[in-house]
Amino acid sequence: VSGLMCYARPAQFSTTKHQKMDSGDDSHRIAQSPVVHVRGLCEAVVEADLVEALEKFGPICYVMMMPFKRQALVEFEMVESADKCVACGSSEAVYIAGQQAFFNYSTSKRITRPTNSDNPNSGNKVLLLSIQNPLYPITTDVLYTVCNPIGSVMRIVIFKRNGIQAMVEYPFCLCAQKAKAALNGADIYAGCCTLKIEYARPTRLNVIRNDNESWDYTKPYLVRRERGKGRQRQAILGEHPSSYGDNGYGSHCPLLPLPGNSRYKLSSHDIPEVVAYPLPQSSSYNHGSSSVAMVSGLHPAKMNCTRIFNLFCLYGNIEKVKFMKSVPGTALVEMGDEYAVDRAITHLNSIKVFGKRLNVCVSKQHAVIPSQVFELEDGSSSYKDFAMTRNNRFTSQGQASKNIIQPPSCVLHYYNVPPCISEDQLLRLCSEHDVPGFTKFKMFDAKPSSKTISGLLEFDSKTHAVEVLTVLNHYQIRIPNGSNPYTLKLCFSTSSHL
16 A cells, blocks of 8 residues: 555654743743733734734834734833733733733843844834735735835835845835834735835835836836836726636735824825725736746656646646656646746746756746647656646635745645654655655644644755655555545745744
8 A cells, every 4th residue: 555654653742842821920931021022913913003002011112023923022112111011911911903912021132123223213214025925926016005005105126035025115214114013914915915024224225127026216217118018007096906706716805904093104184094905917017927837957857747736836726737848857837827827936946956956937838738748757647637636725715815825945834644643754754755854843732633733844955845845745644444545735834943
């Protein structure tokens, strides 16, 4: 019988330190600090909510949001203010944005700022935006629509290093401070494209052209249009947001409310209480868009249609995969839409897999046709249709919103594993499939009634993690007397290390 067999439940898994309890007694186990660790936040909370709820304890220096963990760090000017906050939270319920939060001293005495500034009033007028879980493309149009209601945006520069980041320049520090408070921790679109905002190091942005990745709103003449192709700006309350209803995502018209308190706005006139952020129109985003990606640099003996699916499915639905007979080491991947292709290019282009560097780009083809089917070196078919597989992860709006779009990292998140699987068995699975083993292992605490377990695996390098995911994602784990196998699911973790 194929698949990994598990025979006995181990007495105990090796894990890292258990999470602290949300109790008042826990506050006495950590030394006093002006930095307070806040937990139990609701998903919609932004920095302004924390400031509004906690400034009664004393002046606040800095706030760092951790949206996906539903946590934050709040640094007070004086440790006495932090004492009041922690003491109050342990004796009575403190609510932030309508939900009870829990407080403890942080092990840090100071929150590290990119600008290394201790004075919150000397904050930079340039903000650094990290877009977490970028399910949809992020362009200058999108960020302008998000940021301009707070204050006049002067320049925007988008860059893709560790995921997607951008810098937004305002004319004054006050504008940047209000934008950070109003938007830090917010979702651009429902359940994804979450903003983590800090002050940037540069004090001015240099923009040489106006396009999807950079724009100087003080110099409209920098626009470079191709002949016959215009570029249409989106107004803040412009056309109705485009719908993804035709490709399985459902309607996306999220509304992100701005804080009602006037201190987070430069002026109340001409600024709506609720701003609708439209999805990018395909006509202005990418005139050469296609739902087919072309992937070259594939290892001829170690890559096949299934392994391409295992890697690319993290960024969108996969319809079909076909290797090109005329171009060895090259395949066409038809995805659910052009936005999935964009995400795959953003995160997978230039990564190394089995010693070869992938080149991922938009194909001129608009569909994959199953012609010239042949046998690959490993004996599998050069063409495979994945349209009906249950392993696609973006088949509905609800399912798509649960995916955290991450660039490749050295830590993998594993889930849907039977509880009887041990750390040694997972290591043996890696060895049996000739892929690198992990160096650190963590299993998340599960409810007693849970039928599966999940956790994290850390590898020596990002390349090792990519290769393991490519080979073992969707591996079938069989258990004795089990009617159906468990499908091992892997994705890149938001954690950089264990």
